[in-house]
Each structure stands twice: as C-alpha cells, then as structure tokens.
Amino acid sequence: MTTxxxxxxxxxxxxxxQPDISYAPDFQKYQARKDRRLKAGGLPKExxxxxxxxxxxxxxxxxxxxxxxxxxxxxxxxxxxxxxxLALKHFKSLNLTLGHVSPETFPLPKLHDELRRLSDELHNGxxxxxxxxxxxxEHSREDNIIIYTGxxxxxxxxxxxxxxxxxxxxxxxxxxxxxxxxxxxxxxAIGSPAYTTDKQVFHTDSGDIVSLFALATAAEGGASKxxxxxxxxxxxxxxxxxxxxTLTGNWxxxxxxxxxxSFTSRPLMHFQPATxxxxxxxxxxxxxxxxxGFGALPRSANIPPITEAQAEALDTIHFLGExxxxxxxxxxxxxxYVNNLALFHARDGFTDTKEKQRHLLRLWLxxxxxxxxxxEPLKARxxxxxxxxxxxxxxxxxxxxxxxxxxxxx
Numbered sequence: 001m002t003t004x005x006x007x008x009x010x011x012x013x014x015x016x017x018q019p020d021i022s023y024a025p026d027f028q029k030y031q032a033r034k035d036r037r038l039k040a041g042g043l044p045k046e047x048x049x050x051x052x053x054x055x056x057x058x059x060x061x062x063x064x065x066x067x068x069x070x071x072x073x074x075x076x077x078x079x080x081x082x083x084x085x086l087a088l089k090h091f092k093s094l095n096l097t098l099g100h101v102s103p104e105t106f107p108l109p110k111l112h113d114e115l116r117r118l119s120d121e122l123h124n125g126x127x128x129x130x131x132x133x134x135x136x137x138e139h140s141r142e143d144n145i146i147i148y149t150g151x152x153x154x155x156x157x158x159x160x161x162x163x164x165x166x167x168x169x170x171x172x173x174x175x176x177x178x179x180x181x182x183x184x185x186x187x188x189a190i191g192s193p194a195y196t197t198d199k200q201v202f203h204t205d206s207g208d209i210v211s212l213f214a215l216a217t218a219a220e221g222g223a224s225k226x227x228x229x230x231x232x233x234x235x236x237x238x239x240x241x242x243x244x245x246t247l248t249g250n251w252x253x254x255x256x257x258x259x260x261x262s263f264t265s266r267p268l269m270h271f272q273p274a275t276x277x278x279x280x281x282x283x284x285x286x287x288x289x290x291x292x293g294f295g296a297l298p299r300s301a302n303i304p305p306i307t308e309a310q311a312e313a314l315d316t317i318h319f320l321g322e323x324x325x326x327x328x329x330x331x332x333x334x335x336x337y338v339n340n341l342a343l344f345h346a347r348d349g350f351t352d353t354k355e356k357q358r359h360l361l362r363l364w365l366x367x368x369x370x371x372x373x374x375x376e377p378l379k380a381r382x383x384x385x386x387x388x389x390x391x392x393x394x395x396x397x398x399x400x401x402x403x404x405x406x407x408x409x410x
Contacts, residue, residue: 003315006386010295011023011024011293012289012292012293012294012295012296012297012298012299013298013312014292014293014298014304014324015183015298015299015300015301015303016301016305017304017305018292018299018305019033019305019306019307019308019310019311020304020311021292021306021311021314021315022292022398023193023201023289023292023293024199024201025201025314025315025318025319027315027319028283028329029315030312030315030316030319031298033211033308033311033312033315034147034312034315034316035309036308037312040103043240043242044241044242044245045241045242046057046241047241047245048187048244048245048248050271051237051244051248051271052237052271052280053237053238054234054237054238055230055234055279055280055281055282056279057230057279058124058125058126058127058291059126059127059228059229059230059339059342060228060230060231060234061126061228061326062228062231062322062324063226063227063228063324063325063326063327064324064326066126066326067324067326070126071131072126072128072129072130072201072328073130074118074129074130074131074132075127075132075133076131076132076133076134077108077133080110080111080114081133081135082096082135083108083109083110083111083133084108084111084147084150084151085277087107087108087150088106088139088143088147088150089107090106090107091105091106091146091150092143092146094312096391097391097392097394098142098145098146098149098394098396099172099174099390099391099392099393099394099395099396100231100248100391101146101149101150101153102153102157103153103154103157105150106146106149106150106151106153106154108151108154109148111151111154112154115151115154115155116154116155116400118131118155118337118366119155119156119369119370120129120370121363121365122156122209122337122338122339122367122370123339123370123371123372124370126410127228127336127338127339127342127343128226128328128335128339128343129336129337129339130328130334130335130337131151131332131334131335131337132331132334133333134147134333134334134335135333136214136215136216136332136333137332141215141398142398144213144215144361145175145361145396146362147335147397148213148335148363149175149363149396151335152211152335152363152365153345154338155209155337155365155367156208156209156227156337156365156366156367156370157367157368158290158365158366158367158368158386158389159174159175159363159364159365159389159394160174160206160364160365160366160385160386160389161173161209161364161384161386161389162174162175162176162206162362162364163176163387166395166397166401170393171393171395172344172388172390172393172394172395173394173395173396173397174363174388174389174394174395174396175361175362175363175396175397176185176305176398177359177361177362177396177397177399177400177401178195178212178358178359178360178361178362179195179357179358179359179400180195180196180197180352180357181195181400181402182196182197183196183197193289193294193295193347195400195402196295197218197349197350197351197352198346198349199346199347200347201288201318201346201350202225202227202288202318202321202322202325202344202345202346203286203287203288203289203339203344203345203346204237204285204286204287204319204340204341204344204345205362206285206340206364206381206385207340207364207365207366207382207385207386208324208339208340208364208365208366208367208371208372209337209338209339209340209363209365209366209367210335210337210338210340210345210362210363210365211335211336211337211338211362211363211364212224212330212335212360212361212362213334213335213360213361213362213363214330214331214332214333214334214335214359214360215332215359215360215361216332216356216357216358216359217330217331217332217356217358218350218351218352218356218357218358219350219351219352219353219355219356220350220351221346221348221349221350221351222328222330222348222349222350222358223327223328223329223347223348224327224328224329224330224345224346224347225321225322225325225326225328225345225347225348226325226328226338226343226344226345227321227322227324227325227343227344227345227346228324228343229282229283229284229341229342229343229344230282230342231324232284232317232320232321232324232344233269233282235320235324236316236317236320239348240316241385242309243309243312243313243316243335244269246307246309247267247268247269247313247314247317248267248268248269248271248282248311249267250263250265250266250267251266251267251268251286251306251307251310252264252265252304253265253266253270253286253290253291254291254293254299254300254303255288259409263300263303266377266378267377268284268285268286269282269284270282270284270285270312270375270377270378271390272372272373272375279328279370281341281342283341283342283372283378284317284341284344284374284376284391285340285341285375285378286314286317287296288314288318291306291310291314292314294361298307301352312331317344318346321344321346322346330352330360337365340364341372359400362409364385366385366386
C-alpha cells in the first residue's frame with residue numbers, strides 16, 4: 001500500500017475577487033473558513049424543500065467497511081478469456097474501423113449475461129466494479145483497444161464524445177489516454193492533472209459511466225479513490241444543511257473547451273424524486289479545476305468569482321470524499337467501471353520510472369437500458385457527449401494526446 005500524495009504543478013493564477021482556494025485542498029484554510037462562516041451565523045438550518053433527510057440503499061456505503069459486504073472485483077475465467085479472444089478475431093476479420101465495435105461485431109454469447117448483470121450493479125447496486133484478468137502484454141495497442149471497447153459495449157453500448165477534433169479534423173473522439181505528459185513538449189499546455197503525476201482531487205467526469213483500463217501501472221502510487229455521493233449527501237444533510245442549499249444552487253462553470261472561456265450556470269448537485277420505478281436519487285457533477293483552475297488553464301477573470309460558501313462546499317465534499325472513500329489499486333489489465341452520477345473519484349499522486357509508466361485508457365459510457373434519467377440541467381451536456389456519435393465519425397486514438405478541455409493550446 002502506498003501513501004504517495006503529490007502536487008507538483010504550480011497553482012493556477014486566481015482571478016480577481018476569488019476566495020483563498022486553489023486546486024490543492026488545504027485543510028487548515030478549509031477549517032478556518034468553516035469556523036468563520038459558522039461564527040457569522042445566518043445559515044439555513046433546514047434542507048431545501050422536498051429534499052430527503054437521508055438516502056438509503058446499496059449506493060450508501062462507507063469505504064472503510066465496504067469490503068466486508070461487497071466484493072467489487074470480477075475475475076475473468078480461462079473460458080471467458082478464450083471467448084474474448086474469439087470475439088477479437090471475429091471483429092478483425094470484418095475489416096471495420098474501431099468505431100464499429102459493438103455487441104454485434106464483438107460477440108460474447110456466454111459472457112454477455114454476466115456483463116449485463118454487472119451493468120445492473122452499476123445502476124442499481126453499489127455503483128462500481130473492476131474486471132480483472134485481461135492479458136495486456138499479449139496484445140498490440142490496437143487489439144487492447146478493441147478488447148476494451150468490445151467488452152465495454154456489452155456493459156454500456158453508447159460511447160461518449162470526449163473531444164470534437166483529432167489530428168486537426170472534426171471527429172467524435174470517444175477514447176482518451178490518461179498518462180503523464182508533463183515531460184513532453186506539450187507540458188506548457190497542460191490544464192488538467194490527468195496528464196501529470198499530481199494527486200487528482202475528488203471530482204466527477206462527464207457522462208453516466210466512467211471506465212478506465214490499465215495498460216500499465218506506476219512504479220509507486222496512483223491509487224484510485226471512489227466515494228459514494230449518497231453517503232456524503234447524508235453526512236452534509238445531517239450536519240450542514242446550508243451547504244446542500246449551496247450545492248443545489250447555481251454555479252458558474254468554466255468552459256475550458258471553448259477558446260473564449262465561456263461558462264454555463266448550473267447546480268453541482270441534482271435531486272430527482274422517487275418514481276414508480278426508481279428511488280430518490282441525488283447526483284453530483286463537478287470538477288474542482290472548473291472553479292479554481294489548474295496549471296496552464298486558470299479560471300477566467302471574465303467569469304464571476306466563486307463565493308465563500310461555494311469555496312467551503314468544494315472543500316467539504318473533497319474532505320468527506322477522503323473520509324468515506326475506498327481505494328482500488330489498479331493491476332495491469334484491470335478495467336474499472338464507475339457510476340459517474342452516484343460516485344465521485346480521486347487519484348493519489350504517483351511516480352513513474354523508465355520501466356514502469358502509468359497508462360490508462362478511458363471511456364465515457366451510457367447503457368440505454370439501465371440509464372438513470374438525466375437531470376434537466378445536464379441534458380445539453382449529455383447531448384454533446386452521446387448524440388450523433390456514429391461509427392464513421394468515431395476516433396479512438398492509439399497514442400496519448402491532450403484533449404481540448406485540458407489543453408491551453410486548443
């Protein structure tokens with residue numbers, strides 16, 4: 001087990017009027033801000049109307065005890081690995097581009113039912129799992145991508161757009177590489193910790209499901225940390241209902257993918273009342289860097305600064321995430337799937353060597369059969385991700401690149 005925690009990228013320059021908060025959370029500053037605000041008083045003591053005092057179900061879990069009740073690792077058996085190999089050979093025999101990988105072109109007649117059960121676990125169970133046992137070193141980079149997208153297609157067949165251009169041309173880029181590029185010529189353009197060895201603080205990605213496939217692990221560190229949004233909601237609702245008001249109010253979210261640094265206004269936390277087929281649900285969608293900047297991409301001075309209440313809320317969900325999280329330690333060949341509406345995640349800093357360099361592949365997925373109803377404020381963003389992604393328009397790059405939303409040189 002490692003305790004590696006590093007912030008190596010200099011803090012982004014704060015815009016005028018911004019509270020004293022940066023990408024790297026500072027517990028002493030958080031505690032001082034919390035004390036000041038509580039002492040000043042006047043904070044709401046009740047939850048927003050209609051929101052539940054407590055959420056219940058399998059998605060409420062404490063990472064410190066979760067392993068006692070839930071085994072999140074699904075180990076592939078030899079016969080299942082053989083079936084995956086046959087599916088790989090079948091897809092390659094079709095001479096199609098990678099965007100054509102689907103349950104139909106990558107058939108898994110026996111494993112399919114197990115993968116559909118795991119999709120149900122994502123949406124109606126504990127919200128995450130790890131598939132273990134793929135033989136990365138026995139395949140080329142392209143074959144590993146085919147296997148990853150093929151297996152994933154049986155869990156959630158829609159792949160989300162992570163960028164709109166590749167090699168200077170319009171494309172639906174549905175595969176991203178998560179790798180340290182800070183020693184490359186692109187270093188001065190990096191505006192996201194995904195392309196550094198920094199500790200990544202708690203955040204969500206975009207889309208229903210975030211999946212990561214470990215092509216290689218670091219020499220030290222890099223543990224993945226997952227936390228239950230519902231557990232954190234319950235704690236805040238019990239102790240600081242005023243911050244639920246803050247999280248469900250409007251925030252000005254930086255639009256780093258746009259060259260004019262435009263922003264959108266929306267809540268970070270979304271409540272959806274119970275229906276005949278679904279329980280009460282709370283979803284969280286946010287990234288700390290969109291409010292405080294990171295590296296080469298500071299928050300724009302043309303966007304209103306965040307408030308002291310919002311600064312406290314950002315630190316609160318981060319430190320509660322740390323308190324309640326579970327660590328999952330990637331092995332080479334692991335694929336992690338996470339319900340990105342119900343869980344949020346972080347990553348320990350890590351150290352690479354010449355021989356061992358952490359390299360993950362990422363997909364943003366959606367399973368139309370099991371998908372949660374998308375909160376209204378997120379529907380426009382979800383349309384950007386999932387609408388009009390065709391096999392012909394898809395790009396699944398074989399080599400790492402810095403996507404537009406994290407690239408100063410966009």
